[in-house]
Amino acid sequence: MRFFILVYLLTNFFSNIFTQNILDISGHFFNSFGVVYFDDVSFLKDTSYLGISTLRLNFINEFKNFIKIDGSTDFSILYGFYSELFSRLENSTKLNDNVFLEVNVRKLYIMFKYSLLDIYLGRQLLKFGEGYIFSPLNQFSKIDLKDISFSRIGSDSLRVKIQFSDTGYFEKIIISDFKSTDYVLKLNSLVWNLDTSVVSIYHKKLNWLSFGFSLKGDLVLGIWSEVLYNFAQDISKNFYSYLVGVDYSFLEKILCRIEYIYNSYNIENFLQEVMYLSNYPFISENYLATQIEFIFDFFNNLTLLSITNLTNNSNFFIFSYKRNLLQNLDLSFTLRYTTKNFFGIKDFLDFKMLTFLIGLNIKY
Amino acid sequence: MRVWVKMKKFLTFIFVFIFTDLFSISVDEILKRVEQNLSFNSLIMTVRMEIFSPNQPIRIKKFKAWISDKNSYVEFLNKEDKHIRYLKLDKKMWIYDKEENNTFLISGHLLKQGMMGSDVSYEDILEQEKIYEKYKPELLKEEKFNERDCYVVVLTAKVKQVSYFKRKMWIDKEYFVPLKEEVYSKNDKLLKVFESSDIKFYKNKAYPTKSVISDKLKKDTKTEIIIEEIIFDVEIPQDFFSWRHLER
Numbered sequence: 001m002r003f004f005i006l007v008y009l010l011t012n013f014f015s016n017i018f019t020q021n022i023l024d025i026s027g028h029f030f031n032s033f034g035v036v037y038f039d040d041v042s043f044l045k046d047t048s049y050l051g052i053s054t055l056r057l058n059f060i061n062e063f064k065n066f067i068k069i070d071g072s073t074d075f076s077i078l079y080g081f082y083s084e085l086f087s088r089l090e091n092s093t094k095l096n097d098n099v100f101l102e103v104n105v106r107k108l109y110i111m112f113k114y115s116l117l118d119i120y121l122g123r124q125l126l127k128f129g130e131g132y133i134f135s136p137l138n139q140f141s142k143i144d145l146k147d148i149s150f151s152r153i154g155s156d157s158l159r160v161k162i163q164f165s166d167t168g169y170f171e172k173i174i175i176s177d178f179k180s181t182d183y184v185l186k187l188n189s190l191v192w193n194l195d196t197s198v199v200s201i202y203h204k205k206l207n208w209l210s211f212g213f214s215l216k217g218d219l220v221l222g223i224w225s226e227v228l229y230n231f232a233q234d235i236s237k238n239f240y241s242y243l244v245g246v247d248y249s250f251l252e253k254i255l256c257r258i259e260y261i262y263n264s265y266n267i268e269n270f271l272q273e274v275m276y277l278s279n280y281p282f283i284s285e286n287y288l289a290t291q292i293e294f295i296f297d298f299f300n301n302l303t304l305l306s307i308t309n310l311t312n313n314s315n316f317f318i319f320s321y322k323r324n325l326l327q328n329l330d331l332s333f334t335l336r337y338t339t340k341n342f343f344g345i346k347d348f349l350d351f352k353m354l355t356f357l358i359g360l361n362i363k364y
Numbered sequence: 365m366r367v368w369v370k371m372k373k374f375l376t377f378i379f380v381f382i383f384t385d386l387f388s389i390s391v392d393e394i395l396k397r398v399e400q401n402l403s404f405n406s407l408i409m410t411v412r413m414e415i416f417s418p419n420q421p422i423r424i425k426k427f428k429a430w431i432s433d434k435n436s437y438v439e440f441l442n443k444e445d446k447h448i449r450y451l452k453l454d455k456k457m458w459i460y461d462k463e464e465n466n467t468f469l470i471s472g473h474l475l476k477q478g479m480m481g482s483d484v485s486y487e488d489i490l491e492q493e494k495i496y497e498k499y500k501p502e503l504l505k506e507e508k509f510n511e512r513d514c515y516v517v518v519l520t521a522k523v524k525q526v527s528y529f530k531r532k533m534w535i536d537k538e539y540f541v542p543l544k545e546e547v548y549s550k551n552d553k554l555l556k557v558f559e560s561s562d563i564k565f566y567k568n569k570a571y572p573t574k575s576v577i578s579d580k581l582k583k584d585t586k587t588e589i590i591i592e593e594i595i596f597d598v599e600i601p602q603d604f605f606s607w608r609h610l611e612r
Contacts, residue, residue, distance in 0.1 A: 026446055058447075058463065068612075072463065107465075111612075118608070125465035141465075152464060166453065166606040188607070193456070195469050222471025249473050252485075252581070297582065298415055298423060298481035327423055328444050363444045 027056040027072075027364060030147075034334075034357035036081050050355070051079035054147075071108040074144075077101055104144070107154040120159040125152050126173065128186065128199055129243075130216040130224040133289045133307065134261040134282050136241035137199055137212050137226050140175055140182070165189070180205035193217055199228075206273055207233045222247040237273070239265040257291040284343065285311040299324045307342075314342040328363040391503040394515050395496045397540040401569055406432035406600050410441070410593040415482050418584040425480055435605035436489075445480065451610040457486060460610045467611060476527075483556070483579040483587040487527045498523050499531065509534040509543050510561065528555060539563055539570035554580045566596050 033051040054076040062068045078086055083100040086092060092102040109122030129137030141152040157175040164170060167190035175182045183202040190196070194217040201210040212228035226243040241264065247257040263285055287309055294302040305318040319335040336355040343350075389397075408430050415423040426441040438450040447462040457470045475486040499519035506515055514534040521529045528547035535542050545558040556579050560572035571594065578586040603609055 024446075026443060113612070118612070127464070127466050161608070163603075163606065163608045166602070169608055190456075216469050218472040220473070222469075222473060247471060247473075249477065252476050252478070255474075295477070297585070298417055298478075299420060324423075326421070 032359035039352035048081040050081035068111040072106040074104040118161040123154040136228040255293040332359040414588040
C-alpha cells in the first residue's frame with residue numbers, strides 16, 4: 001500500500017512539473033576527426049587517426065521558480081587513438097574494434113529555492129577561482145580533455161547556498177563519490193570592486209586542510225589571482241600554490257592573456273596526492289601560459305595558446321581557427337603539439353605528439 | 365519715405381529677434397526634454413538583434429532585458445546563446461555561462477568590444493542616463509532628418525571618463541527623441557552611427573523601437589535592434605539584480 005502511495009505521489013509530483021512547465025532541451029552535436037603523429041614511440045605507430053562524435057543533451061525544467069531540475073549528458077563515440085586512450089574508463093562500452101561509446105553525465109541535479117537559501121543536490125559543476133587555464137582552487141570539476149573547448153564534468157555533491165547581499169553569498173558543499181568525501185566552505189563577495197572568494201577545503205581521504213582565496217578586478221589590465229595553502233598531517237607534505245593572470249585587448253580585435261602558476265611541491269613525492277587533487281594535467285612545479293585571440297569579425301576567430309612547463313622547458317601549443325558558417329553551425333581547425341615530458345611525470349605521456357583535428361559543431 | 369522704410373526694417377528685426385527668442389529653446393532644455401522622455405523607473409523588453417555583415421546571411425539573436433535604475437539583467441532567448449546571461453550592477457558587468465556554470469567579470473578593457481559579435485559594445489549598453497552632464501552641449505543648427513524637423517546638437521566631453529569624445533545628435537523637435545547620433549574620437553574620427561526610428565508612444569513618452577548601429581571601423585557591418593515588446597515602470601524584484609539570480 002505504502003509503495004502505491006509513494007508511486008502516486010511521485011507520479012503526481014513529476015506530472016505537475018512536466019505539464020505546467022515546458023521542458024527546455026538544448027545542446028550540440030560535435031564531430032571532430034583528425035590525425036596524430038608520434039615521434040619515436042616504441043609502443044605506438046608513427047601515425048594514427050582519431051575522432052570523436054559527441055551528442056550533448058541539456059535539459060532544464062523550472063517549476064514555479066522554486067524547484068529546478070538541470071541535466072547535461074555527453075554521448076560520445078570515440079574512434080582510433082581516442083578509443084585507445086579513454087577505453088579503460090568505467091563509463092565506456094566497446095562497440096567495435098577501435099570504436100567505443102562513452103556516456104558522461106556532466107550534471108544532473110535538483111535545486112530547491114526557499115527565501116535566501118538554495119539547495120542543490122546531485123551532480124553539478126563546481127567552479128572555484130578565477131583562472132582560465134590554471135586554477136589551484138578549482139579542484140572539483142574535471143576538465144574533459146577530449147573536448148577542444150575544455151568543458152567540465154561535474155561532481156556528486158550537496159550544496160547549500162545562502163545569499164547575504166546582491167553580490168555576496170556563502171556556500172557549504174559536501175562532495176562525495178561514495179569512496180571519499182570532501183567538505184568545502186566558500187564565501188563569495190564583491191569587495192572594493194574586486195570579485196573575491198575565500199575557500200576552505202577538507203579532503204577527508206588525504207586528511208588535508210586547504211585554505212585559499214581568489215581575486216579579480218581591473219587595473220587598466222584585467223588582473224586575477226588565486227592562492228591556496230595545503231596543511232597535511234605530515235608537515236613535510238604541506239605546500240602552497242598560487243596563480244597570477246592578466247589580460248588586455250587591443251584594437252577591439254586582439255585579446256592577450258598571460259597566466260602563471262607555481263606549485264611549491266616536488267611532483268615525484270606528491271604524485272598520488274596531486275593526482276587525486278588535480279583536475280587538469282598542469283601539475284608540475286610551474287607553468288606559464290600565453291594566449292592570443294584574434295577576433296577578426298563575428299564569423300572568424302583565431303586562437304594561439306602556448307603553455308610552457310618552466311621546470312623542464314617543455315611545451316604545449318594549440319592553434320585553433322573557428323568559423324561560423326551558419327547561425328548554429330561552426331567549423332573549426334585545431335592543431336596541438338606537445339613536446340616531451342610536458343606533464344613532468346616520469347613515463348606519463350612522455351613523448352612528442354602532434355594532433356590535427358577538423359571539427360563541426362551544430363547547436364540545437 | 366526712406367525713414368519709414370528704415371523704420372520698418374528695424375521694427376521687423378526687433379519683432380523677429382523678440383519672437384524667435386521667445387519660442388526658441390536652449391540646448392540645455394532640449395537635452396533635459398530628451399532625458400525626461402527617455403527616462404524610466406524600470407522596464408522589461410524583448411529585443412531582436414540582427415547582425416549584418418558583407419556576403420553573409422544575417423545572424424539573429426534575441427534577448428529579454430530587465431532594467432531598473434542603474435542595474436540590468438539580460439537573458440538570451442535564441443537557441444545558440446540560451447546559456448548566456450548578463451548582469452550589470454552600476455558600472456560592473458558579469459557574464460554567466462549556464463552550460464559551464466561559470467561567471468566572468470567583464471574587464472574594463474573588454475567593454476569596447478561588440479556584445480555577442482554585434483556593432484553594439486558593452487560600453488554602449490553600460491552608458492545610461494545623465495551622460496549629458498559629462499559633455500559641453502552646443503546647438504549647431506536645425507535641419508531635417510528622415511523628413512522630421514530636428515535640432516542638431518554637438519556634445520564635447522568635459523571629462524575623461526566618457527566612451528566617446530564627441531557626439532553629434534539629431535533630436536526630433538516634436539518628440540525629443542534622438543533620431544541619429546554620430547560619435548567621434550578625440551582626433552575627430554567617426555566611430556559609430558546610431559539611427560533610431562519606428563517611434564511608439566507609451567503613456568506620455570515617445571520611444572524609438574528600432575535602432576541601427578554601424579561601427580565605422582568595421583567594413584560594411586551594421587546591427588539592427590528591434591524592440592518587440594516593452595513594458596515601462598513595472599515592479600522588478602530587487603533580487604533580480606544579484607549574483608544569486610544570475611547563477612540560479
